[in-house]
Amino acid sequence: MRLRLGVNIDHVATIRNARGGRHPDPVRAAKLAIAAGCDGITAHLREDRRHIRDDDITRLKAEIDKPLNLEMAATDEMLAIALRTRPHASCIVPEKREERTTEGGLDVAGQHNALAPLIAKLSDAGIRVSLFIAAEQRQIEAAAKVRAPVIEIHTGAWCDALADGSRTDAEVEWQRIRDGAKLAAKMGLEVHAGHGLDYVSAEMISSLPQIVELNIGHFLVGEAVFEGLDNTIRRMRAAMDRGRAAGAHT
Numbered sequence: 001m002r003l004r005l006g007v008n009i010d011h012v013a014t015i016r017n018a019r020g021g022r023h024p025d026p027v028r029a030a031k032l033a034i035a036a037g038c039d040g041i042t043a044h045l046r047e048d049r050r051h052i053r054d055d056d057i058t059r060l061k062a063e064i065d066k067p068l069n070l071e072m073a074a075t076d077e078m079l080a081i082a083l084r085t086r087p088h089a090s091c092i093v094p095e096k097r098e099e100r101t102t103e104g105g106l107d108v109a110g111q112h113n114a115l116a117p118l119i120a121k122l123s124d125a126g127i128r129v130s131l132f133i134a135a136e137q138r139q140i141e142a143a144a145k146v147r148a149p150v151i152e153i154h155t156g157a158w159c160d161a162l163a164d165g166s167r168t169d170a171e172v173e174w175q176r177i178r179d180g181a182k183l184a185a186k187m188g189l190e191v192h193a194g195h196g197l198d199y200v201s202a203e204m205i206s207s208l209p210q211i212v213e214l215n216i217g218h219f220l221v222g223e224a225v226f227e228g229l230d231n232t233i234r235r236m237r238a239a240m241d242r243g244r245a246a247g248a249h250t
């Protein structure tokens with residue numbers, strides 16, 4: 001199966017918000033990303049609206065012709081927005097005001113009672129729910145228990161270890177991701193992955209056959225400054241295709 005690429009356009013909005021105007025427009029970036037061959041658009045409406053704003057979500061839903069994945073915290077406010085907007089998918093993420101980015105995975109095991117009704121309401125509305133978790137057995141089993149159809153494995157710790165050149169840590173994290181993806185698929189969960197991926201890590205992780213979607217943002221937007229968004233997405237697509245083909249041969 002062809003691995004899907006979801007492009008996260010949050011940081012186009014970060015640059016826009018630095019000056020407070022309308023430029024650069026994340027919806028324009030989303031359309032360009034789709035024209036370059038991505039399979040969906042991801043946007044995180046944070047509680048503090050530091051990048052994506054409510055009207056970006058409304059416009060994305062109205063103007064793009066590929067699936068919209070709304071990343072959101074498990075709050076009543078975000079649930080209401082999701083039910084009103086009806087994105088194709090909602091990825092539930094943990095959120096702390098003071099963090100620079102989504103730093104850890106969701107504690108599904110510890111929040112069963114809060115998450116199960118939220119997931120049920122989103123699912124009843126036809127929204128495909130995914131839970132952003134570390135590749136830990138406890139969290140994967142909890143995700144199945146709360147009836148989430150999809151998990152997204154947090155690849156941040158692995159990508160940090162690769163970037164730091166820490167081979168032992170990278171190997172430990174890689175095993176964790178590989179084993180977690182296998183376990184989740186065995187339990188009938190659809191497996192996505194994301195956070196911190198670049199050309200090299202995306203190519204490596206594409207070799208895991210259980211993973212059907214990668215969500216990538218910061219690297220693509222940063223690299224677009226040098227190479228253009230269109231070219232950057234095409235190169236990412238090619239890296240993923242190479243990784244998938246390599247995985248099929250092992």
Ligand code: PXP
Nearest residue numbers: 102132194195196215216217218
């Ligand atoms: N997936 C999820 C659930 C995320 O929260 C993020 C970051 O917003 C990403 C993927 C993309 O991470 P990055 O911007 O580091 O590529």
